[in-house]
Amino acid sequence: MSEHARHRRPVSWRLILSGSWLAIVIICAVFAPYIAPHDPLAQDLLLERLPPFWVSGAEPGYYLGTDGLGRDVLSRIIYGARIALTVAFVAATAACLIGSTMGLVAGYFRGWLDQIVSRIVDIWMSFPPVLFSILLVAVIGTGLHSVIIAITAIDWIRFCRVVRAETLVQTRMDYIDSARAAGFSRLNILVREVFPNALPTIVALLSLEMGIAVIVEAILSFVNLSISTDDPTWGGMIAEGRTIIHFAWWVLVFPLIALFLTVLAFSQFGEGLRDRFDPVLR
Amino acid sequence: MSPDKATARSYLDIDDLSIVLKHQPTHRLLRSVGLHVMPGEVRGLVGESGAGKSMIGKTIFDILPRAVEIVEGSVRLGDDELLKLPQSARRKVIARTSALIPQDPLTALNPVRRIEPQITDRLTRILGVSKSDARERARALLDEVHIRDPESVLRNYPHQLSGGMRQRVLIAAAFAAEPKLIVADEPTTALDVTVQKQILKLIAEMQARHGTALLFVTHDLGVVAKICQNVSVLYGGKIVEDTEVKSLFARPTHAYTQALIAATPRYDRPDESLVPVPAAVIEATQHEIAAADDAWLGARQAGGRR
Numbered sequence: 148m149s150e151h152a153r154h155r156r157p158v159s160w161r162l163i164l165s166g167s168w169l170a171i172v173i174i175c176a177v178f179a180p181y182i183a184p185h186d187p188l189a190q191d192l193l194l195e196r197l198p199p200f201w202v203s204g205a206e207p208g209y210y211l212g213t214d215g216l217g218r219d220v221l222s223r224i225i226y227g228a229r230i231a232l233t234v235a236f237v238a239a240t241a242a243c244l245i246g247s248t249m250g251l252v253a254g255y256f257r258g259w260l261d262q263i264v265s266r267i268v269d270i271w272m273s274f275p276p277v278l279f280s281i282l283l284v285a286v287i288g289t290g291l292h293s294v295i296i297a298i299t300a301i302d303w304i305r306f307c308r309v310v311r312a313e314t315l316v317q318t319r320m321d322y323i324d325s326a327r328a329a330g331f332s333r334l335n336i337l338v339r340e341v342f343p344n345a346l347p348t349i350v351a352l353l354s355l356e357m358g359i360a361v362i363v364e365a366i367l368s369f370v371n372l373s374i375s376t377d378d379p380t381w382g383g384m385i386a387e388g389r390t391i392i393h394f395a396w397w398v399l400v401f402p403l404i405a406l407f408l409t410v411l412a413f414s415q416f417g418e419g420l421r422d423r424f425d426p427v428l429r
Numbered sequence: 430m431s432p433d434k435a436t437a438r439s440y441l442d443i444d445d446l447s448i449v450l451k452h453q454p455t456h457r458l459l460r461s462v463g464l465h466v467m468p469g470e471v472r473g474l475v476g477e478s479g480a481g482k483s484m485i486g487k488t489i490f491d492i493l494p495r496a497v498e499i500v501e502g503s504v505r506l507g508d509d510e511l512l513k514l515p516q517s518a519r520r521k522v523i524a525r526t527s528a529l530i531p532q533d534p535l536t537a538l539n540p541v542r543r544i545e546p547q548i549t550d551r552l553t554r555i556l557g558v559s560k561s562d563a564r565e566r567a568r569a570l571l572d573e574v575h576i577r578d579p580e581s582v583l584r585n586y587p588h589q590l591s592g593g594m595r596q597r598v599l600i601a602a603a604f605a606a607e608p609k610l611i612v613a614d615e616p617t618t619a620l621d622v623t624v625q626k627q628i629l630k631l632i633a634e635m636q637a638r639h640g641t642a643l644l645f646v647t648h649d650l651g652v653v654a655k656i657c658q659n660v661s662v663l664y665g666g667k668i669v670e671d672t673e674v675k676s677l678f679a680r681p682t683h684a685y686t687q688a689l690i691a692a693t694p695r696y697d698r699p700d701e702s703l704v705p706v707p708a709a710v711i712e713a714t715q716h717e718i719a720a721a722d723d724a725w726l727g728a729r730q731a732g733g734r735r
């Protein structure tokens with residue numbers, strides 16, 4: 148009887164590929180001092196704008212070339228992963244905790260709680276998010292903390308809306324009534340029955356939002372509102388690379404690829420996780 | 430061990446129960462409903478869709494939708510007046526004594542939880558049964574509802590089971606805590622015709638074995654004729670007939686019931702032609718309901734002024 152088949156889908160390629168890339172980025176971020184071939188801040192005007200290794204004129208050891216100040220691009224990308232991931236993990240996790248909790252509570256208890264939450268969401272939504280974060284950072288000042296706060300402040304909304312919608316769907320199911328009839332408290336049902344149903348969605352969104360946080364951080368760096376300009380960030384590198392694109396394309400292209408792959412990997416990893424851990428085939 | 434009718438006391442007593450929409454408190458969804466179920470009795474609750482059958486069930490389990498409100502009446506389960514108890518005590522009483530077999534087995538099981546905890550939760554977390562005992566009990570119950578290979582079903586997720594299997598699981602779960610009363614709310618409506626018969630038989634079999642009082646909600650008089658001893662007929666939130674099943678078919682007292690019987694296929698007289706409920710009967714019944722509503726409203730307003 149196929150009804151009784153054990154339930155384990157094979158790990159998908161999507162999960163393997165995105166997971167591998169994220170693992171590489173995480174290892175780079177954690178062990179940057181051991182992996183980076185050079186000091187990411189060391190300038191050397193004699194080594195200015197060296198091309199990547201396969202182009203003639205490349206200097207051995209500077210695999211992805213150097214930027215306008217002679218700094219090693221690969222080393223800067225590796226160190227840039229630190230800031231990108233710190234912001235991604237901290238901001239997306241904070242946004243997830245705040246947004247999911249509010250979404251669960253609003254969707255499950257409804258009533259005045261839901262009214263308040265929905266009103267806040269409406270107001271928040273009326274601001275364009277990136278502009279809002281730029282404005283926030285401009286007001287509370289630049290620096291890693293501000294960036295994290297700004298991203299959290301715009302990202303929790305998405306968790307809140309998605310989780311609230313999912314919770315509303317679940318509360319209409321008969322199993323909620325059955326659990327009530329069996330004597331369980333509302334809080335108990337919220338935690339043990341409703342939350343596990345929202346979890347796959349939350350996990351997928353968390354991963355996606357980490358990717359978005361990486362982009363927002365890059366944008367903030369790009370417009371020079373993130374960390375001090377010396378610290379290597381992908382957004383900052385892209386901004387610098389843009390100005391010398393005609394002489395040294397690699398300064399722009401490699402951090403852009405790192406950014407693109409990381410964002411893609413986060414979203415694909417989230418989708419893959421949901422497919423794998425949601426027991427309901429969607 | 431059927432109780433002596435003359436002296437025994439009913440296990441479920443619903444008296445004078447009126448439910449309204451909160452934002453429209455003169456419109457009653459249930460109209461002074463009285464419903465009584467003796468220990469071990471199988472009572473049918475019949476009515477067309479929208480009559481308020483589920484509302485009665487939801488009242489018993491204290492799971493009424495937010496939009497409605499009980500304005501009058503009492504619900505007694507065993508020795509407990511439910512509506513007089515504080516909420517937590519009320520929920521305890523309900524959890525200990527009663528269980529629900531819901532209509533739609535698709536949404537009545539939590540899709541992301543395995544079957545085992547969904548059967549044993551109430552035992553382990555409300556009634557304090559040990560985990561291994563509860564597990565043993567769940568396995569035995571799945572045997573009782575004729576599920577082959579209970580071990581693997583306990584480990585399954587709901588979507589791995591067919592509709593009929595899920596309904597079996599839900600029946601097992603309902604009997605898990607040996608309740609005194611089970612309310613089955615149209616438990617076969619969502620199932621295939623062939624499966625319907627099996628499930629109906631299973632519910633009757635389980636009821637007989639455990640001696641549980643059963644309130645069987647349905648829109649099908651034919652099903653009532655098969656498994657119920659007594660029957661209450663609901664129309665527009667009002668009980669229009671309350672009688673033994675035998676006399677329901679022999680001597681229906683209310684015009685609506687008579688018409689309903691004429692509109693129901695008879696297993697014993699398959700050749701008889703069916704007559705849909707005539708408009709005149711519906712009109713007369715609604716008239717009767719309107720009159721009752723007027724009287725009720727008048728009494729309430731008089732009561733309010735005092």
Ligand SMILES: Nc1ncnc2c1ncn2[C@@H]1O[C@H](COP(=O)(O)OP(=O)(O)O)[C@@H](O)[C@H]1O
Pocket residue numbers: 450458476477478479480481482483484485494495496497
């Ligand atoms: N959540 C709700 N809010 C307001 N009215 C409802 C709600 N659910 C059901 N009703 C109304 O209550 C009446 C009785 O519904 P119900 O008990 O579900 O009927 P039945 O189970 O007999 O088909 C119907 O007229 C229906 O429109």
Ligand SMILES: [Mg+2]
Pocket residue numbers: 482483614615
């Ligand atoms: Mg119903």
